[in-house]
Amino acid sequence: MPVPVARHSEVDVLVVGAGPAGLMCANALANARVNVRVVDKRAARVTTGQADGLSPRTIEVFQSYGLAERLIRESVQVHLAAFYNPSSSGGIELTSRAPDVTAPSARYPFEVALHQGAIESIFLDSMRALGVEVELSTSPTSIEISKDENELTDPASYPVRVVLQKDTPEGEPQEEIVHAKYVVGTDGAHSWVRKHFDISMDGEQSEYIWGVLDMVPDTDFPDVRNKSLVHSNHGSVLLIPREKDRLRVYMQLEDKDIINPATGRVDKERMGPDQMLEVARKSIQPYKLTPTTGILWWTLYIIGQRVASTFSIKNRVLIAGDACHTHSPKAGQGMNASMNDAHNLAWKIALVVRGWADTSLLSTYESERRKFALDLIAFDKMFSTLFSGKPLTEENSDGVAHEHFMKTFQTFGGFTSGIGVHYGPSVAVLEKNQELASGLVIGERFPPYKFIRAADAWPFDIQDLLPSDFRFKVIVFAGDYSDPLQHARVESMVADMQKPESFLNRYAAPGESSANPRFDIITIGKGRKEGFEFLKFPTLLRSHWSKVFIDDTDVTGSFGGQGYSYYGVGPEGVLAVVRPDGYIGTIAPLDHVDELNAYFASFMKIPA
């Protein structure tokens, strides 16, 4: 029998693992027209259960890829959080209801819940339209990075060698040797990629063990369609509404329920769905809870709170999602953190692969996202302790007071919503001139606000002008152009942007100077739509009629007109650079285009 010769191939980016993080990454790269492949060892897709909630910031990220409309159409919205505590008559009672999302700038003031299979389908359909499909039953069996420093620093090289094995229904598995520029490991909590490179997970096992059930309930509990956080004397329960009238029930389990005393280890045989249902029922007394069509899905969570010691091997192999951080499900952050890792990473890889940015840009992935993961773990520990703790009662004076729990819930709303995520200084975040736009926090996502398009008075949320299309957006807050002084300032700024040393020209390949694909200039003036003359702006500020906006109310006077003040921008205007992922890179006054030049010089490459 002849020995089969393995096929060799090259790819710019190989994504290992097609869960939410891998699909976010692969879809983003496909959008950027990067040559990407994504493999998954599973033979079939997840169609039920698993991760559920998407935070307000994650919905904004979906919107930036044009995917929020479908996400919102298919999912369930969670607007209110209901807090239950022990009642004087035994059992529990409603203490209060409060907005589930407390971050005031959230564009979507709610969370959405949708099963993981449906979320993955949104990505799969988007990728398919771009010609990228997930290769199932395919997993790496070996991975090596070149030790040649020249190869590692050469942007044209393929220094990562991966052997892929594809299982086939009959016969021998097929082998392929892939030479990749970059490999992204999004292969979950038990990541093969991470283990292969001996990256340690720092942290500890959780103190608490949780179970989870999906059902369509028959119940007199009033808040099954809100997020309910139940503190009872029998344990804590978290209820999350799901699509098709379903309910997800998370419940705290006690060691005695789940630990085998003989071995001292978790024994899943001791706790099945029926036992878990009993735990939940006891906790929500006097309310009834009966599954109408049985238990649809269930599992146990005993994952610890841990963060990988590094997220990158030589900026050529990067890990993201559960592969680099695991934590409890109560903070509702798992899938959100994973997808936002990928969102943070994808544009950086795309710009480096295109030759627009230096490899050093990739280092900001670990600095930005590992810091976030550590913060998440810290929050998770605190919140888990509060949520799993016994409630404060007369008998239990060490318990958790409702007011304290509620205050924590609200204080950390910016964090749990994803809205308050702040990336520190790096080559991609230049903290300068913050005082010129106090509402545009450098290192945070550009907050939504509605502006009126000058040419047709069509109101747009500014976030819809900041799609994840791998361009930097330069937002020119031009002020009142009909004011002679401001007119002169803008003219002078435009002249500076047209100089050879301006970023627009410095990072332009021959032929690109008139429409540099790296940058998109959006102009926001002050004035009233009834008399605004957008055609008077210099053409640099209106490359198309759709690029000029006014800080004015919509035609019905219902919203808008306070954008400058909301962003803390004065009448003299400001320049804001928005990264391709929607985060504010830096800010400069109109008379300091040189500061934008300096920002881009820290990581952009001059075209050969």
Next chain:
Amino acid sequence: MPVPVARHSEVDVLVVGAGPAGLMCANALANARVNVRVVDKRAARVTTGQADGLSPRTIEVFQSYGLAERLIRESVQVHLAAFYNPSSSGGIELTSRAPDVTAPSARYPFEVALHQGAIESIFLDSMRALGVEVELSTSPTSIEISKDENELTDPASYPVRVVLQKDTPEGEPQEEIVHAKYVVGTDGAHSWVRKHFDISMDGEQSEYIWGVLDMVPDTDFPDVRNKSLVHSNHGSVLLIPREKDRLRVYMQLEDKDIINPATGRVDKERMGPDQMLEVARKSIQPYKLTPTTGILWWTLYIIGQRVASTFSIKNRVLIAGDACHTHSPKAGQGMNASMNDAHNLAWKIALVVRGWADTSLLSTYESERRKFALDLIAFDKMFSTLFSGKPLTEENSDGVAHEHFMKTFQTFGGFTSGIGVHYGPSVAVLEKNQELASGLVIGERFPPYKFIRAADAWPFDIQDLLPSDFRFKVIVFAGDYSDPLQHARVESMVADMQKPESFLNRYAAPGESSANPRFDIITIGKGRKEGFEFLKFPTLLRSHWSKVFIDDTDVTGSFGGQGYSYYGVGPEGVLAVVRPDGYIGTIAPLDHVDELNAYFASFMKIPA
């Protein structure tokens, strides 16, 4: 050669003509699961040009069929109207800009523009999902209605006999004899159906002749992305923005440009796109107008302002759309009127075919829509005269003053938006108890407002609870159920609704009493989401947890909470019946369920 035997078939509804009216009708009937066929003599579909603007009410109607999301995604929005008039230096100048839509209750405060082919595609895709396709190259060659009165009044009979001829690419046309319960003629201004039944068109030819061009303009005219109404000393021009940066230009033509003096008749040879462009250019001086990619489409409008003398033959053959009214394009009403005819007709046919309603319900189609068509023609004449008239200048003291034109534009905003359409008393409109809900005008469409769903604080526009699903919606404004007096009122009302003589039971077939498919009960209470107890409502008012709403603000406090006051409903509440097409059928106090019984008794049929 054997003589081919024509095939015989039966169908509930045959729609003749697949333009906007026919497709709206066929899609609506397909939605209602009525056995419907739609034929069109054309061999292929329209893909460019033709009708364009959809009014705010038409967008609401699309939304009621679940089609507005796509419509809005694909189309261009028109928010502002710009008015130009002669300037002192010759040429024209901007006089003012104002909201294009002035109806204050419009849910969508804009018009949308989209070419007819795209609009038709929305219907075609929707119908296809329901298993209905347009049969092209197929037209009627004969149509006969039975003269047998018994057959005409028997709901089970098929009294209309239509011979259809289908042209085939090669060989003989195929004949089919269709026996239909109902035929809808939506076959355009030159309607074969109308002519076959000798229905006269009453009215006159227009005094004015208009031309229309589509182009992608290169221009310094500031308002090509707004609707621009230009009165110049060289004639009047109407500009409408279109998708893909296109512009539609309507221009007034003078008799001398288009009438052959030898014959005194319109001669299309005298006026082509180049001549029309010159007319438009002269009218918008000093602004320039150059098509960048040529003239994409053009035509001449010389259609008169006429209305068919009847819209129905024995309530078995009905005509709709351009088949029963033609008018000038300036009021932007043609396609809107046509589709709203079909929207008005479809549910009536559906209910009669299902056996839920008496045939008499069909008579309200003519009474409602012919009245509208006559109003439309009257408006069109006045508006055309104003728009086509010379502007008021020093030399022309008889001209049209801008203020007068502008005032007319705004006064008739309710009419042109479609929002203010009012259907008079009939079996389907019972004008009674109007004083109990001054903001819910009986005979008009239910105005949009946002309410908060009690179970999950999810905000919904009430129009989204009123889909065109062929059910009557009974909106129970229950007031404050925690108030003992109001509690008693609601309990008593529920008891009345549960009596045998209640419409809910009277018009229920055996087995339907617990969930009568003819009616959908929606409850709107007063209270605050933080403490609202929707599970305390009687089960009749909460057949599903999603059926109860609160007149309260959303979680961010941005909107809502004033619905009772907006609708003029007092604390004692009210019952409102909404027809399947979204129009308010009648209103009754909570202690007069008998008045709802009387309303439904006027046209509903007791199941056999």
